[in-house]
Amino acid sequence: MPGRKKRGQQTVVFDNPPVLTAWAAVVGPKEGEGPWGQDFDYVLDDYLYGEQTWELAEYKMLRETVKMALNKRNLLPEDVDLLLAGDLLNQIVASNFAARDLEIPFMGLYGACSTMAESLSLGAMLLDGDYYERVVAAACSHHYTAERQYRFPTQQGVQKAPSAQWTATAAGAVLLEASGSGPGLKGVTVGKVIDMGQTDANDMGSAMAAAAVHTIKTHLDDLNLESDYYDLIVSGDLGQVGSSIARQLFVRYGIIDPNYKDCGVLLYDQSQAVGSGGSGCGCSACMLCGPLLKKMQKGEIKRLLLVATGALMSPVTSFQGQSIPCIAHAVAIEMD
Amino acid sequence: MPGRKKRGQQTVVFDNPPVLTAWAAVVGPKEGEGPWGQDFDYVLDDYLYGEQTWELAEYKMLRETVKMALNKRNLLPEDVDLLLAGDLLNQIVASNFAARDLEIPFMGLYGACSTMAESLSLGAMLLDGDYYERVVAAACSHHYTAERQYRFPTQQGVQKAPSAQWTATAAGAVLLEASGSGPGLKGVTVGKVIDMGQTDANDMGSAMAAAAVHTIKTHLDDLNLESDYYDLIVSGDLGQVGSSIARQLFVRYGIIDPNYKDCGVLLYDQSQAVGSGGSGCGCSACMLCGPLLKKMQKGEIKRLLLVATGALMSPVTSFQGQSIPCIAHAVAIEMD
Numbered sequence: 001m002p003g004r005k006k007r008g009q010q011t012v013v014f015d016n017p018p019v020l021t022a023w024a025a026v027v028g029p030k031e032g033e034g035p036w037g038q039d040f041d042y043v044l045d046d047y048l049y050g051e052q053t054w055e056l057a058e059y060k061m062l063r064e065t066v067k068m069a070l071n072k073r074n075l076l077p078e079d080v081d082l083l084l085a086g087d088l089l090n091q092i093v094a095s096n097f098a099a100r101d102l103e104i105p106f107m108g109l110y111g112a113c114s115t116m117a118e119s120l121s122l123g124a125m126l127l128d129g130d131y132y133e134r135v136v137a138a139a140c141s142h143h144y145t146a147e148r149q150y151r152f153p154t155q156q157g158v159q160k161a162p163s164a165q166w167t168a169t170a171a172g173a174v175l176l177e178a179s180g181s182g183p184g185l186k187g188v189t190v191g192k193v194i195d196m197g198q199t200d201a202n203d204m205g206s207a208m209a210a211a212a213v214h215t216i217k218t219h220l221d222d223l224n225l226e227s228d229y230y231d232l233i234v235s236g237d238l239g240q241v242g243s244s245i246a247r248q249l250f251v252r253y254g255i256i257d258p259n260y261k262d263c264g265v266l267l268y269d270q271s272q273a274v275g276s277g278g279s280g281c282g283c284s285a286c287m288l289c290g291p292l293l294k295k296m297q298k299g300e301i302k303r304l305l306l307v308a309t310g311a312l313m314s315p316v317t318s319f320q321g322q323s324i325p326c327i328a329h330a331v332a333i334e335m336d
Numbered sequence: 337m338p339g340r341k342k343r344g345q346q347t348v349v350f351d352n353p354p355v356l357t358a359w360a361a362v363v364g365p366k367e368g369e370g371p372w373g374q375d376f377d378y379v380l381d382d383y384l385y386g387e388q389t390w391e392l393a394e395y396k397m398l399r400e401t402v403k404m405a406l407n408k409r410n411l412l413p414e415d416v417d418l419l420l421a422g423d424l425l426n427q428i429v430a431s432n433f434a435a436r437d438l439e440i441p442f443m444g445l446y447g448a449c450s451t452m453a454e455s456l457s458l459g460a461m462l463l464d465g466d467y468y469e470r471v472v473a474a475a476c477s478h479h480y481t482a483e484r485q486y487r488f489p490t491q492q493g494v495q496k497a498p499s500a501q502w503t504a505t506a507a508g509a510v511l512l513e514a515s516g517s518g519p520g521l522k523g524v525t526v527g528k529v530i531d532m533g534q535t536d537a538n539d540m541g542s543a544m545a546a547a548a549v550h551t552i553k554t555h556l557d558d559l560n561l562e563s564d565y566y567d568l569i570v571s572g573d574l575g576q577v578g579s580s581i582a583r584q585l586f587v588r589y590g591i592i593d594p595n596y597k598d599c600g601v602l603l604y605d606q607s608q609a610v611g612s613g614g615s616g617c618g619c620s621a622c623m624l625c626g627p628l629l630k631k632m633q634k635g636e637i638k639r640l641l642l643v644a645t646g647a648l649m650s651p652v653t654s655f656q657g658q659s660i661p662c663i664a665h666a667v668a669i670e671m672d
Contacts, residue, residue: 003468005465082526091448096649100531103529106526108663118444122443122458129465190441192442312428312429316391316485325432
């Protein structure tokens with residue numbers, strides 16, 4: 001029966017939930033100095049990672065993160081059927097170059113900071129659908145490649161708005177397998193693009209809050225779940241400003257007292273001068289593939305809803321006065 | 337059984353081949369003046385399409401193409417489960433803004449000019465896997481948005497190298513359904529990133545030729561097919577220069593006398609001063625959704641292998657002296 005696994009408006013559930021059998025997270029120096037430094041697999045000594053440019057460092061970080069995840073299962077890239085990955089760079093070159101070196105069949109994604117949830121969603125569907133045995137879902141961002149692409153030369157020292165966020169230098173990769181030991185990916189809710197007419201690219205958290213809450217509301221409704229079903233609902237990178245708006249929207253949408261946090265708020269200590277918090281594809285990717293999945297392994301979190309959020313504008317659309325379209329995808333991960 | 341639908345190295349075949357039940361192609365003035373002008377659904381009068389900027393025109397073109405395809409089945413965007421789309425713009429903003437207006441759950445893709453095959457591949461897997469009933473796969477490009485993003489201000493009139501290609505102003509959209517009347521999508525081969533060390537961004541066809549032939553060879557081997565199984569094997573946008581290299585590589589790989597053509601060569605008349613030929617996500621998208629699927633409906637082509645090709649560099653990686661990683665995905669479309 002067509003669409004048999006779809007529930008409600010936008011959610012699919014799996015007959016055979018794919019398993020997160022291994023994962024890895026690599027982060028930059030600043031992220032390593034934050035509250036979760038011990039929970040990442042590797043912390044870079046500097047932002048160049050032994051390369052000539054930040055861009056080369058970013059793609060190396062993604063490639064090495066994938067290898068670290070595979071290494072935990074004693075697997076090589078050639079054992080993987082498909083790599084689903086994306087990043088923030090124009091033409092997602094970090095992912096393209098990593099995929100070239102890894103020699104894994106590759107599909108490139110662009111979902112801005114929602115990419116980790118997008119890659120996990122697609123990976124899970126392609127495994128549960130019997131196409132593949134092993135898929136790697138991955139995402140990364142690099143503070144300095146993002147700054148020079150989206151904003152100003154860092155040497156200029158432009159002062160940031162308090163609502164602005166700090167693009168994380170981080171990569172996360174998950175090995176999804178059709179079966180095995182680890183948390184299961186039970187279902188996904190693919191988001192719609194939501195645009196509240198916000199035009200301030202220095203306040204992306206506020207722009208993304210509505211998309212996050214829309215996807216959370218849709219997910220809970222589609223599966224008839226109470227708002228406290230999840231031990232943790234974690235948004236990607238709304239930051240302090242955006243997540244306080246999300247909390248107001250929860251009330252408006254009747255989502256009562258969810259166990260809610262935001263990766264952008266969690267990633268750094270308040271003393272680290274990151275404005276409203278962390279952002280970037282790597283933000284939710286490293287929080288998932290570091291502290292959050294570690295907590296699931298220890299039994300501290302049994303049911304996690306990762307709601308990675310993306311602001312889908314470009315510098316050109318902002319210059320042309322367009323508002324910021326946003327998206328959020330939700331991935332339900334549970335330990336049996 | 338995990339991976340039951342995978343064949344050989346990189347190919348999957350479908351238990352329930354999704355059906356291309358409707359499609360549409362919209363092109364720019366130059367493409368409308370080419371040999372296939374009558375085969376597209378709509379030809380723009382000018383490059384602004386009633387908008388203030390080329391970027392707004394591009395996203396409108398994608399949005400309207402999707403609506404035209406749905407209209408042929410008397411469907412509205414709300415009847416569609418998922419939109420899979422991408423384009424050439426930084427942060428794929430044409431697709432993001434089109435998805436916002438269409439209000440269809442959306443996953444953004446970046447595969448450069450391979451996007452139409454990537455979106456069809458994913459869409460087919462998600463339908464055959466019973467997640468959805470209706471998915472739209474789409475891609476677009478716009479000559480003038482691409483020129484100003486990738487090359488020079490057009491007003492400057494920079495002379496192009498003979499090997500350079502002409503980014504097509506075009507969009508294509510396919511409605512894939514779990515069942516119905518139309519050509520069936522029998523299988524897909526997801527490509528690996530191939531990099532032959534070529535660094536000349538004015539000769540992307542040559543860079544992409546190896547990726548195209550690698551994917552074609554893998555597809556034929558994985559399914560044990562002879563090279564004349566397909567009535568037409570059509571690459572995305574190798575152009576004159578790249579497709580002549582592809583023909584040499586066929587000989588080297590033992591692919592004997594395939595019925596081979598290239599969308600980039602087909603799209604324009606030789607008199608149209610397009611250098612080596614057409615390129616851009618819209619090139620293979622409009623050739624598929626215009627003349628090629630029309631020929632399948634008429635019975636002139638029964639078995640088509642679309643091998644859309646993408647050059648995965650960015651201006652930044654080229655400036656930094658990096659070579660051009662390339663990819664090609666193959667989609668087998670057959671009329672029963």
